[in-house]
Amino acid sequence: xxxxxxPRNEEEAxxxxxxxxxHLLLDHKSRAEMNDMVxxxxxDTSRDWKIAxxxxxxxTAVSLFGAWGYMMLKGLGLAGIRRPIFWGxxxxxxxxxxxxxxxxxxxxxxxxxxxxxxxxxxTRAAELMTTFGLAAAGLYPLVHLGRTWRxxxxxxxxxxxxxxxxxxxxxxxxxxxxxxxxxxxxxxLYLPLIPDMAMARDRSTGWRKKVYTILALGWRGTEQEWxxxxxAIQIFAWAIIPVMFSVHTIVSWxxxxxxxxxxxxxIFGPYFIIGALLSGIAAVNVVLFTVRATTKNMRYFIRPxxxxxxxxxxxxxxxxxxxxxxxxxxxxxxxxxxxxxxxxKFYMFGDIAPVWxxxxxxxxxxxxxxxxxxxxxxxxxxxxxxxxxVNIGMFAERYVIVTGALSRNRFPFDWGWYEPRLVEISIxxxxxTLFLLLYTLAARFLPLIPVWEVEExxxxxxxxxxxxxxxxxxxxxxxxx
Amino acid sequence: MAGGNGHEEHTKWVxxxxxxxxxxxxxCVTACAMENNVAFTGEEENAYGRGMHxxxxxxxxxGEGDELRVRFIPTMCQQCSNAPCEPVCPVYAxxxxxxxxxxxxxxxxxxxxxxxxxxxxxxxxxxxWFDYEWPEPLNFHLNPDVTVRRRGIMEKCTFCxxxxxRAEENAKAEGREVYxxxxxxxxxxxxxxxxxxxxxxxxxNSRVRQLAASQRAxxxxxxxxxxxxxxxxxxxxxxx
Numbered sequence: 001x002x003x004x005x006x007p008r009n010e011e012e013a014x015x016x017x018x019x020x021x022x023h024l025l026l027d028h029k030s031r032a033e034m035n036d037m038v039x040x041x042x043x044d045t046s047r048d049w050k051i052a053x054x055x056x057x058x059x060t061a062v063s064l065f066g067a068w069g070y071m072m073l074k075g076l077g078l079a080g081i082r083r084p085i086f087w088g089x090x091x092x093x094x095x096x097x098x099x100x101x102x103x104x105x106x107x108x109x110x111x112x113x114x115x116x117x118x119x120x121x122x123t124r125a126a127e128l129m130t131t132f133g134l135a136a137a138g139l140y141p142l143v144h145l146g147r148t149w150r151x152x153x154x155x156x157x158x159x160x161x162x163x164x165x166x167x168x169x170x171x172x173x174x175x176x177x178x179x180x181x182x183x184x185x186x187x188x189l190y191l192p193l194i195p196d197m198a199m200a201r202d203r204s205t206g207w208r209k210k211v212y213t214i215l216a217l218g219w220r221g222t223e224q225e226w227x228x229x230x231x232a233i234q235i236f237a238w239a240i241i242p243v244m245f246s247v248h249t250i251v252s253w254x255x256x257x258x259x260x261x262x263x264x265x266x267i268f269g270p271y272f273i274i275g276a277l278l279s280g281i282a283a284v285n286v287v288l289f290t291v292r293a294t295t296k297n298m299r300y301f302i303r304p305x306x307x308x309x310x311x312x313x314x315x316x317x318x319x320x321x322x323x324x325x326x327x328x329x330x331x332x333x334x335x336x337x338x339x340x341x342x343x344x345k346f347y348m349f350g351d352i353a354p355v356w357x358x359x360x361x362x363x364x365x366x367x368x369x370x371x372x373x374x375x376x377x378x379x380x381x382x383x384x385x386x387x388x389x390v391n392i393g394m395f396a397e398r399y400v401i402v403t404g405a406l407s408r409n410r411f412p413f414d415w416g417w418y419e420p421r422l423v424e425i426s427i428x429x430x431x432x433t434l435f436l437l438l439y440t441l442a443a444r445f446l447p448l449i450p451v452w453e454v455e456e457x458x459x460x461x462x463x464x465x466x467x468x469x470x471x472x473x474x475x476x477x478x479x480x481x
Numbered sequence: 482m483a484g485g486n487g488h489e490e491h492t493k494w495v496x497x498x499x500x501x502x503x504x505x506x507x508x509c510v511t512a513c514a515m516e517n518n519v520a521f522t523g524e525e526e527n528a529y530g531r532g533m534h535x536x537x538x539x540x541x542x543x544g545e546g547d548e549l550r551v552r553f554i555p556t557m558c559q560q561c562s563n564a565p566c567e568p569v570c571p572v573y574a575x576x577x578x579x580x581x582x583x584x585x586x587x588x589x590x591x592x593x594x595x596x597x598x599x600x601x602x603x604x605x606x607x608x609x610w611f612d613y614e615w616p617e618p619l620n621f622h623l624n625p626d627v628t629v630r631r632r633g634i635m636e637k638c639t640f641c642x643x644x645x646x647r648a649e650e651n652a653k654a655e656g657r658e659v660y661x662x663x664x665x666x667x668x669x670x671x672x673x674x675x676x677x678x679x680x681x682x683x684x685x686n687s688r689v690r691q692l693a694a695s696q697r698a699x700x701x702x703x704x705x706x707x708x709x710x711x712x713x714x715x716x717x718x719x720x721x
Contacts, residue, residue, distance in 0.1 A: 075632040076593065077610025082530035084604045086595040146593015146608065146633025153572045153592055163573070163590075171571040171594055258600045259565040259705065406599060410702055411556075413539040414604040416530055 005463040005470075012470050016463070019472060024303055025117055025457040026472050034454065037297040038196075038447045039203045044296050045444050056437035064430025067423050068143055076146050078423040085406040085418040090144035091254075093428045095272075095398045096279065097137030097435075098178070098251050100391075103280015104130030105185050105244050107310075109237045117474060118309045120457040121301040124450050125291055126284050127189040132438040133283075134182050136431040141174065143427060170254045177250040184243050188236045194219050194229065196447045208445075248276045255401065262343040262405030265332070271324040278317045278363065279394035282387040285310055287439070289384035291448060301449045304378040311377030314390070318367040325364070343408045351417050352404045355396045362393025492659070493582050493682040493710070494640055496666070497692040498555055500716030502676035505553035510536050512671030513557075516641060518627045520613035533607045535638040536668055552716075555668070555677070558605040558638035559701060559709030560584055566597035566606065574635070583640050583710070591634040598635060602702050603709075606637045640679075641666035661687045682710075 007013040020027040029037075071078045081088040104126040111119035142151050154175055156165050165172050198219035201212035219225060252272035255263040265271075285307060292298045332340050347356045366389055370376045377383065403418045420428075442448075464473040513519065513536045520533045539554040560583045566575050567584065574591035575584060598606040612632045615623070623629060626643040630636050641664075648664045661680050669677040680689035689712070692698075697714040 075609070075611035077526075077531065077632075082610075083532075083598075083607065084530075086598045086608065144594070146591070146595065146635075150592045153590070165571055166568070166573045168568040169571040169596070170569065171596060175571070254596075258569070258596075259602055259707075260599060409604060410602055411539060411604065413537075413541070413554075413556075 007470070015470060022303070022305055023461075023472070024121055024301060024305070024454065025461045027300075028458050029300075031451070031455050034449075034451050035199055035203065037300065038449050038451050039200065041296040041298065041449075042200065042444060042447055043204070049440070049444060052440055053437065056433050056440060060430055060433045060437050062430075063426045064139075064434055067426040067430065071143075071423050071427070072148055076144075078421065080419050080421040080424060082416065082418070084409055084414045084416050085403050087144070087402050087406065088418055089399075089420045089424040089428055090140050092395070092398045092402050093431060094137055094140035094144070095251055095402070096395050097133050097140070097431065098248060099272075099276035099279045099394060099398075100283050101130045101133030101137060101181075101185075101280070102244060102248055102273070102276035103284060104128070104133065105188065105240055106277055106280060107284055109188070109240050109244070112233075112237045113241070115476065116309075117457055117461075118306060120453045121449050122284070122288055122306060123453065124189070124192065124446070125287055125448050127185065128439060128442055128446070128448075129280075129283060129287050130185045131182075131189055132435050132442075133280075134178065134185070135438060136435045138178060138182065139431060139434075141171070141178075170250065170257055173250045174254060177247045181243055181247045184236070184240050188233075188240050191229065191233050191236060192450050192453065193446065195221065195452045196450060199451060200447060245273060248273045255405075260405060261337065261339045261410070262332075262408070263401070265328060267324060267328050271328055274317060274321045274324050275394055275397060278314070278321045279391050281310060281314050281317055282390035282394070285314070285383045285387035286391070289380050289387070291443065292380060295443060295448065298448075301454065304380065307380050307383040308374065308377045311371050311383055311386075314386070315367060315371035318364060318371070318390070322364045322368075325360075339408065339410050343405055346408050347400060347404055350407075352400060352407070356400050356404070359393050359396035359400055362389045363397065366390075366393075491580060491582060491683070494560075494645065494664070495680065495682045495689050495693070495710045495712060496560075496640070496669070497678045497680075497689045497698075497712045497714065499676045499678075499692070499714040500552070500554065501697075501714065502674040503553045503555060503672075503716065504674060505538055505540070505551065506673065507538060508671040508673060509555055509668035509677060510534055510538060512667040513638070515622060516624055516627070516667035517639070518623050518629050520609065520630070521615050521619060522610075522613055526610075531610050533609070533613070533636070535605075535607065535636070554701075554713070556603060556605065556701070557668070557711070558584060558640075559603050559707065559711045560638075560640060562708035562710065563706060565600045565602065565705075565707060569596040569600050570594070571596075581640075581642065581645060583642065584637075585642075586635060586637055586639070588628055588630050588634050588636065593633040593635065595635065602705055602707065606635055609634050609636065 005016070007016055079088060079090070107119065107126040108123040108130075112123065142148050145151055153163075154165055154172060193215070194217055197212050197216035198221065201209060201216045204212060249269040249272065252268040256265055256268035258264060288302050288306065288310075292302045329344070333344050346352060367386065370382075370386065376386075407416050407418065409415060460475050462473050462475070464471050514521075514534060517535060519535060522531050522533055526532070536555060536557040539556050541552045541554070543550045543552065562582065564575075564577065564584050567577060570576075571594060572590055572592055574587045575597050576587070577583075578585045593608070595608055598604070598608060609630050609632045614620070624643075626647075644666060645664050648659050652659045652663070659681070661684055664679060666677075666679050669675075669679045678688050678692055680687040682689060684690065692714065693712045695714055697716075698712050699715055700709045700712060703709070
């Protein structure tokens with residue numbers, strides 16, 4: 001194997017050891033060893049895990065579905081929304097969760113097509129975030145309806161009355177964009193999972209073996225199977241990128257196409273995409289830290305180098321967000337339309353000002369202050385904290401856009417202000433626990449680390465001697481075919 | 482109006498509101514609520530911004546002390562010809578009627594996304610936040626010509642379409658045209674100063690046509706291109 005490299009002297013040996021400690025892909029382990037480590041983590045359904053699942057399930061049932069059911073029975077008035085702020089916390093959270101779901105695929109697909117080697121151990125953890133983020137987001141278009149039980153009228157289905165949905169409505173575009181993304185990203189999650197399902201199938205018993213057998217689709221690991229899989233993953237990685245961009249653009253169009261000052265903006269498409277990436281990449285940090293802290297053997301796979309790389313990405317995206325924000329804000333202000341100025345004044349100095357300033361601080365100032373620091377980026381718990389802070393900032397951003405713009409209208413008679421009420425807060429809290437519940441369950445059912453991808457990466461990393469120096473070299477195995 | 486747009490045979494209902502005549506008494510608001518079975522939400526909810534009135538009196542105060550003046554603008558759905566509420570509804574619950582050229586709201590089709598209300602520049606729409614009960618004796622007062630709405634759906638001014646229909650059917654039964662002034666929405670009927678006038682734009686001799694010829698005529702937020710069918714006549718400030 002490629003790890004068979006003999007250092008000539010002690011200094012060389014020390015340097016190699018150092019690099020191995022730093023980089024997962026240089027720190028070779030055998031396939032069997034890694035399989036065992038990942039399977040040990042998957043099968044670790046300890047008492048603590050069971051307690052966590054039970055608590056999360058109960059809280060989700062009460063806080064999300066209980067409150068939602070109660071609201072359906074009584075009416076949407078239990079939420080704090082009122083004229084003229086007809087959309088509140090539900091739409092805020094909808095956009096938030098779509099944003100979270102965005103970056104899972106971004107991290108995985110973009111880094112895959114650009115062959116960024118550091119992606120290998122955490123693509124799956126990020127993709128799972130996409131799937132469960134969408135599960136949380138997908139509830140809100142139903143939750144926020146006045147008559148949830150009629151939601152299927154938004155779907156085009158043949159019916160006796162020849163009624164068809166309105167294709168001019170952005171809400172219908174949403175419906176299709178989200179479903180396309182959900183199906184696409186789930187398939188994209190599933191493809192690289194097949195070899196790992198086969199691995200799990202061969203190392204488990206009982207009901208797990210039965211389920212893994214079905215999910216492995218009879219994978220045996222032949223040359224042809226690997227070739228087909230690699231090709232399919234490449235196609236999906238490329239194809240999912242435009243879908244991913246379309247989803248958040250269309251979500252931004254819910255606002256941008258409206259005849260509403262503060263919403264009607266031509267920059268909202270890319271602005272929302274950058275915002276989604278900002279919150280999503282921050283969330284990847286949170287997820288990776290949590291997985292690393294609560295799952296066995298993860299310290300080997302997820303290392304400070306990964307937080308470091310994600311931290312750099314986060315800093316770039318934070319600066320990009322600042323650029324779009326500046327463009328949006330300053331040009332609106334310069335336009336000088338009276339109502340727009342009132343909206344911007346409301347953002348900066350009105351009732352919503354604390355939220356607005358939270359947004360600016362958490363999205364730009366705090367990341368900009370700390371993320372340039374290598375030591376900071378390489379400290380997992382600090383990156384966890386940063387992930388939480390940025391997500392608070394991005395939640396605040398959606399809150400400002402949705403409820404803030406609605407608070408100021410062309411006629412001052414229709415100005416208003418909105419504060420969320422208990423039922424809304426409970427439902428939003430419930431989707432957070434739903435996300436955690438789904439992720440906690442998945443962490444003990446699916447191998448969170450794509451072992452074969454890590455192994456592939458380790459194969460492609462070898463040692464080279466150039467003159468007196470010993471250097472790690474990367475060969476591009478993926479395009480050898 | 483001539484113009485070869487294929488609509489000549491239709492009526493085009495418009496409303497003229499003379500702000501100089503409006504004294505802010507609020508009779509129109511009450512009459513509208515009685516005619517259209519508008520829910521009674523109570524003092525607290527109303528103050529919270531959940532009044533269901535289809536017609537509201539916008540009040541704007543100017544000056545202080547002895548100089549204090551007030552302007553009233555009775556505002557209801559402007560029945561835009563190019564309505565922003567219509568394209569955003571995913572289920573066609575709000576749509577344009579070809580025959581009357583007004584915005585319809587199909588209560589039974591509405592699923593309550595509230596997108597239309599957000600997109601209305603006049604904030605003319607109201608939402609049924611709860612199932613509302615009418616306190617006695619208002620519950621004996623419901624108009625059988627108008628649907629009672631339940632929770633979770635949007636509603637708005639219909640130009641009293643039930644009255645338009647009744648006049649048209651009477652005219653048809655008697656084999657004549659609807660004459661000018663035959664259709665009176667509840668607000669126009671109740672207005673003691675006759676500030677609100679309703680009629681057919683396509684009848685060149687109608688009162689609305691003559692009033693709208695005034696130099697005082699304007700439409701709310703005309704620059705938006707929504708083409709409202711409510712025409713206001715600018716008025717002075719009222720002493721208070």
